Amino acid sequence: MAPLEERLKNHAREIGFDLVGIAAATQADGFDRLSEWLARGYAGDMSYMERRHDARRHPESILPTVRTVIMTALNYYGGDEGPSGPANGRIARYARGTDYHDRLRERLRTLLAWLQHEQPECRGRAVVDTAPLLERDFARRAGLGWIGKNTMLLHPRMGSYTFLGALLVDIPLAPDAAFATSHCGTCTACLDQCPTDAFPAPGWLDARRCISYLTIELRGPMPDDLRPGVGDWLFGCDICQEVCPWNRKAPMGDLHDVLPKSMNAEEVLKLTREQFAAQFAGTAIERTGYEGLRRNAAIVLGNIGSEAALGTLRELTNDPSPVVREAVAWAQGQIEGKAKAEN
Numbered sequence: 466m467a468p469l470e471e472r473l474k475n476h477a478r479e480i481g482f483d484l485v486g487i488a489a490a491t492q493a494d495g496f497d498r499l500s501e502w503l504a505r506g507y508a509g510d511m512s513y514m515e516r517r518h519d520a521r522r523h524p525e526s527i528l529p530t531v532r533t534v535i536m537t538a539l540n541y542y543g544g545d546e547g548p549s550g551p552a553n554g555r556i557a558r559y560a561r562g563t564d565y566h567d568r569l570r571e572r573l574r575t576l577l578a579w580l581q582h583e584q585p586e587c588r589g590r591a592v593v594d595t596a597p598l599l600e601r602d603f604a605r606r607a608g609l610g611w612i613g614k615n616t617m618l619l620h621p622r623m624g625s626y627t628f629l630g631a632l633l634v635d636i637p638l639a640p641d642a643a644f645a646t647s648h649c650g651t652c653t654a655c656l657d658q659c660p661t662d663a664f665p666a667p668g669w670l671d672a673r674r675c676i677s678y679l680t681i682e683l684r685g686p687m688p689d690d691l692r693p694g695v696g697d698w699l700f701g702c703d704i705c706q707e708v709c710p711w712n713r714k715a716p717m718g719d720l721h722d723v724l725p726k727s728m729n730a731e732e733v734l735k736l737t738r739e740q741f742a743a744q745f746a747g748t749a750i751e752r753t754g755y756e757g758l759r760r761n762a763a764i765v766l767g768n769i770g771s772e773a774a775l776g777t778l779r780e781l782t783n784d785p786s787p788v789v790r791e792a793v794a795w796a797q798g799q800i801e802g803k804a805k806a807e808n
Contacts, residue, residue, distance in 0.1 A: 476579050485536070485538075486641045492522055493603070510683060528635065534606075534607070537629070538623065539569060541626055543558050553730065564751075568720070613655065614655055655708060676694070680757075734781060759786070
């Protein structure tokens with residue numbers, strides 16, 4: 466009979482994981498780097514990162530008896546992009562399906578059930594990114610790739626369009642060889658093409674300037690100087706992945722999308738709270754909230770600069786949300802200023 470580790474990996478692939486590797490459950494390699502990242506203020510308003518900082522030091526904070534971290538990756542790549550269309554705001558690829566947390570947990574629990582059938586004494590816990598685990602550290606240690614200059618995990622065949630999930634178990638398993646080399650070379654495309662200059666140095670992300678942070682995590686008004694760089698991104702951003710050479714031949718994933726690659730920003734701005742809840746229930750877009758998504762839509766309209774949107778913006782001058790009102794006024798000013806300059 467094949468070793469347990471080999472059979473485990475085969476079963477992981479049978480239930481749909483694209484990559485799987487095994488790492489010893491020891492202190493996270495990047496914990497000190499995380500501490501410095503927080504000290505530099507790069508987390509912005511993500512106070513939960515500071516609150517759960519020490520818990521990320523070791524996976525025993527999640528499972529006290531942990532011996533092994535089984536890392537998995539699920540490909541979500543949906544192909545190359547075409548033009549998004551007039552007045553449309555783009556949605557990051559990862560957010561176009563049903564909530565990835567549920568999809569990953571289901572498969573991880575299936576894998577745990579198989580392992581417990583093989584080893585009845587085994588206890589474990591399925592972990593996605595809501596738990597305090599430095600997944601990319603353990604993925605690198607499990608041989609799933611290296612951490613690129615844009616801080617994403619990169620695999621030579623899969624690229625970076627992957628969801629990471631971990632299975633923490635209390636039995637020892639033979640670890641895989643860590644991915645010890647980086648294959649970014651002299652390429653700095655991800656750093657150079659970021660429109661908001663969110664990378665102060667290779668391997669460092671200032672979340673306060675990241676389009677994903679600005680359109681998802683930030684709850685108040687968006688800084689004026691960063692709004693033009695947001696461009697037509699309605700939710701999240703894929704730019705640093707789109708320009709990465711390792712993603713040019715990324716294979717297609719088999720996850721079925723439930724949302725389009727882009728949405729009409731005027732229609733989003735007009736959504737009622739009830740319509741927002743009904744349309745985005747069970748998707749990643751729920752996270753940004755009703756006001757946040759409409760704020761983003763107004764900024765997208767201001768950046769696109771179409772005079773056709775002025776009617777919609779004027780209708781919302783007295784919107785109940787001060788965050789939306791401010792974004793609407795900014796967008797209106799951008800469009801009117803552009804039209805005046807052209808005449």
